[in-house]
Amino acid sequence: MPTQNQSLLDALNACVAACEHCATACLQEDDVKMMVGCIRLDRDCADICALTARFVARDSAHAQHLLKECAEICKACGDECEKHGAHMQHCQECAVACRRCEEACRAGLAA
Structure with missing residues (x-):
């Protein structure tokens, strides 16, 4: 790989x-x-990331579609988690992971 x-x-x-x-x-x-x-976006984001990972791992022709959606949902989840990150460590950590994933998905789209 x-x-x-x-x-x-x-x-x-x-x-x-x-x-x-x-x-x-x-x-x-x-x-x-x-x-x-936050909980709803966390669940949506976890699901789209897991699905996208499976499509990327199998080198699916449809991975590009999912990467676009995944980047958008990661952005939304990161934005929501940042609202709570000042007083909730788990939200702060989630926002960082979402931002990294969003960037990785966008890089995957550009490749």
Whole structure:
């Protein structure tokens, strides 16, 4: 597997893990209602990253479509997590993973 694909897969998988962790941690916050948008985006982002990783790994002709969507959802999730990152470490870590994944997806599109 080319090194570029491996770094993309690493970013996708790291984002899945960060989003799953963030969603779980958000559910344990005192004001869960305030975190609903974050939880939803975390779940969407984790799912699209996992699916995209599978398509990239199998070198699917449709991976490019998913990379575009994945970059958009990673951006939205990163934006939402940044709103809470000042007082929630899990959101801060998730935002960083989302930004890295967004960049990796955009680089994959350009390749």
